[in-house]
Amino acid sequence: MEILSNLAFGLQVAGTPANIMYCFVGALLGTFIGVLPGLGPLATIAMLLPLTFSLPPTGALIMLAGIYYGAQYGGSTTAILCRLPGESSAVMTAIDGYQMARQGRAGPALAIAALGSFFAGCVATLVIAVAAPPLSALGQRFGAPEYFALMVLGLVAAVVIAHGSVLRAILMILVGLVLGLVGTDVDSGIKRLTFGIPSLADGLDIAPVAMGLFGIAEIIRNLEARVSRNEIEQEIKGLMPTRQDLKQAAPAVLRGTMLGSILGILPGGGALLSSFAAYVLEKRISRHPERFGRGAIEGVAAPESANNAGAQTSFIPMLTLGIPSNPIMALMMGALMIHGVQPGPGVMTKQPDIFWGVIVSMWIGNLMLLVINLPMIRVWVWILRIPYAVLFPAILLLCSIGVYTVNSSTLDVGVMLLFGVVGYLLTKFGCEPAPLLLGIILGPLMEENLRRALTISRGDPLIFLQHPISAGLLALSALLLISVLLPSIRAKRDVVFEEDAS
Numbered sequence: 001m002e003i004l005s006n007l008a009f010g011l012q013v014a015g016t017p018a019n020i021m022y023c024f025v026g027a028l029l030g031t032f033i034g035v036l037p038g039l040g041p042l043a044t045i046a047m048l049l050p051l052t053f054s055l056p057p058t059g060a061l062i063m064l065a066g067i068y069y070g071a072q073y074g075g076s077t078t079a080i081l082c083r084l085p086g087e088s089s090a091v092m093t094a095i096d097g098y099q100m101a102r103q104g105r106a107g108p109a110l111a112i113a114a115l116g117s118f119f120a121g122c123v124a125t126l127v128i129a130v131a132a133p134p135l136s137a138l139g140q141r142f143g144a145p146e147y148f149a150l151m152v153l154g155l156v157a158a159v160v161i162a163h164g165s166v167l168r169a170i171l172m173i174l175v176g177l178v179l180g181l182v183g184t185d186v187d188s189g190i191k192r193l194t195f196g197i198p199s200l201a202d203g204l205d206i207a208p209v210a211m212g213l214f215g216i217a218e219i220i221r222n223l224e225a226r227v228s229r230n231e232i233e234q235e236i237k238g239l240m241p242t243r244q245d246l247k248q249a250a251p252a253v254l255r256g257t258m259l260g261s262i263l264g265i266l267p268g269g270g271a272l273l274s275s276f277a278a279y280v281l282e283k284r285i286s287r288h289p290e291r292f293g294r295g296a297i298e299g300v301a302a303p304e305s306a307n308n309a310g311a312q313t314s315f316i317p318m319l320t321l322g323i324p325s326n327p328i329m330a331l332m333m334g335a336l337m338i339h340g341v342q343p344g345p346g347v348m349t350k351q352p353d354i355f356w357g358v359i360v361s362m363w364i365g366n367l368m369l370l371v372i373n374l375p376m377i378r379v380w381v382w383i384l385r386i387p388y389a390v391l392f393p394a395i396l397l398l399c400s401i402g403v404y405t406v407n408s409s410t411l412d413v414g415v416m417l418l419f420g421v422v423g424y425l426l427t428k429f430g431c432e433p434a435p436l437l438l439g440i441i442l443g444p445l446m447e448e449n450l451r452r453a454l455t456i457s458r459g460d461p462l463i464f465l466q467h468p469i470s471a472g473l474l475a476l477s478a479l480l481l482i483s484v485l486l487p488s489i490r491a492k493r494d495v496v497f498e499e500d501a502s
Contacts, residue, residue: 003129010356014364019062019357022055023365024372026063030070031373035078036391041071041311042328047215047399049207049335057339058354062361064335065315068328069121069362072311073369076113076304080106092279093307096292096299103295108241112249112297113304114370115241120257120305121366124312127261128359131313132348135320142345144452145464147322149473150344151446154323156477158330158435159484166484168431176439177446179204186448199411206334208403208416209440213433214331215399216420219392221427241297249301252282256302260309265316265325274310275303312362319347319355327434334441342445 013019029051033044045067052060080097093113100109142150159169182193183203194200241249259281260274282302283292292299315332317323322344324330333343341351348355403412423433457463465471 003133006133006352006356007129007360009352010358010360013058013353013357014062014361019059019361020364022059022063023066023361024368026066027070027365027368028372030067030072031074031077031369032070034071034074036074041068041075042331043215043218044071045328045331045335046210046213047395049210049331050403052335053207053338057336057341057351058357060335060339061332061354061358062365064332065358065362066365066368068332069117069308069311069365070369072308073114073117073373076117077110077373080109080113080300092275092303093300095279096294096296099293099295100297100300105295108245108297109300111241112245112301114373116249116253116256116301116305117308118366118370119253120260120309121312122363123257124261124264124309125359125362125366127309127313128316128362131265132316132320132355132359135316135345137345141469143467144449144456145467145470146473147344148446148449148453149464149470149477150321150323151442151449153473153477153480154442155435155438156480157323157325158438159481165430169435172426172431172433172435173439176436176441177443178439179436180440180443181447183444187451197411199409203444204415204440205412206338206437206441208412209419210331210334210437211399211403212416212419212421213423213426213437214327216396216416217423217427217433219396220420220424223392245297249297252278252298252302253305255281256305257309260306260311261313263306264310264313274306278302278306308366315358318343319358320345324438327437330434330438330441334437337441 014023029048030041030044033047034041045064048067049064052063055063076093076097079094080101082098097109097113100106155173158173159166178193180203182200184191184201191201256274256278259278263274263277279292279299279302282298283289286292286296286298311328314325314329317325318329318332322333322342324333336343341347341354399416400413403416404410426433426436453463454461463470464474
């Protein structure tokens with residue numbers, strides 16, 4: 001009954017005209033940019049982040065959540081129509097979705113993707129409502145040592161999230177922690193790493209850094225790649241799937257939803273791992289695995305359901321414990337902190353309107369995506385044909401205007417462009433920018449809780465081992481770090497992303 005009352009409260013918050021509008025705008029903008037090949041949810045949220053700065057915290061997070069799952073849905077459209085995934089989690093959808101489109105069945109493929117995503121989103125939202133309160137209650141027992149250990153776990157999770165060299169991921173975290181020190185020391189008032197620039201006295205703003213690392217860098221990479229698009233030329237009609245389509249897709253949707261809901265909570269999980277795992281599972285249990293890669297509707301239903309479920313349950317550790325399970329959740333954490341909200345156990349008790357309002361808004365947003373997008377398929381096809389030469393300068397201009405208007409600072413625009421180049425160079429050298437951003441976000445909080453814990457213990461570092469929860473979190477961090485360092489486990493981790501991708 002408590003869950004029902006919480007959901008009813010969330011409906012009162014999310015059901016206000018203003019929040020419904022924020023949800024609608026977020027879902028629509030997310031789908032619009034998610035449709036554009038090469039710009040996934042991470043770059044989309046980074047570029048649209050300034051739009052939320054003038055909103056109340058609840059409305060801002062509702063809009064960002066709408067942008068997130070809207071971009072997830074938009075990525076499936078390009079995957080099916082162009083065999084060019086709008087984001088990485090739609091790679092598996094492209095395999096069979098594009099083949100269905102070539103066979104004149106783009107309509108049923110798009111409809112199954114939408115229906116599967118809607119069902120998975122509804123179930124995943126219920127999972128959040130059930131699982132979040134116990135985790136938040138556990139978090140209420142946290143003090144400074146526990147919070148410090150929790151943030152160490154969050155940084156180790158960033159190593160798990162990152163692809164490629166573990167040592168490079170650790171290096172990115174350390175660089176991020178150093179950049180997090182930029183600004184004024186709270187205790188002494190001494191300026192640190194500001195290089196005499198007054199605007200840096202308050203530290204680096206998350207927005208221009210994130211927009212540079214993920215938005216501008218993504219634009220540079222796409223301009224360099226010069227990706228060709230193979231749009232389906234025939235008219236899309238007959239959106240409704242047949243009874244046989246529904247019979248084949250329904251079990252795949254259920255399995256994909258369950259798998260995605262579980263994997264989304266894990267560090268390094270979320271939409272990407274969920275979609276890959278769901279596709280592999282469907283192919284392995286199928287009586288006719290030879291159909292996959294040739295237009296099997298289960299190959300669309302399972303990964304689309306899994307990626308939407310994983311995208312939404314990844315909010316659980318971020319909102320309840322302050323641990324981002326993927327780079328997008330790290331960006332969400334930064335957005336909350338910009339609005340003065342500390343992600344973690346206190347959100348549910350101190351600001352329940354944010355917590356339950358966002359959860360219920362996911363139901364509303366998924367329904368909006370279903371109602372909005374199917375009638376607008378032809379619009380998205382038209383957008384797909386906009387030349388890159390027109391598209392990316394317009395996006396760059398909007399990003400610059402958005403960053404400048406936040407603080408009316410040209411320095412922020414410079415920071416965005418600088419980190420855009422940095423983000424591009426990092427990927428060129430095989431370094432992932434997500435741990436760098438997480439280090440910048442968590443660095444000041446780690447320093448604050450480390451100082452507080454050592455003050456309580458009068459400088460004794462054993463305080464972190466004397467508290468059972470902090471000791472357990474540090475032990476878990478050590479186990480995670482060891483696991484990614486072991487070659488055999490790391491090899492299996494890489495295989496997950498390669499198997500059946502061809």
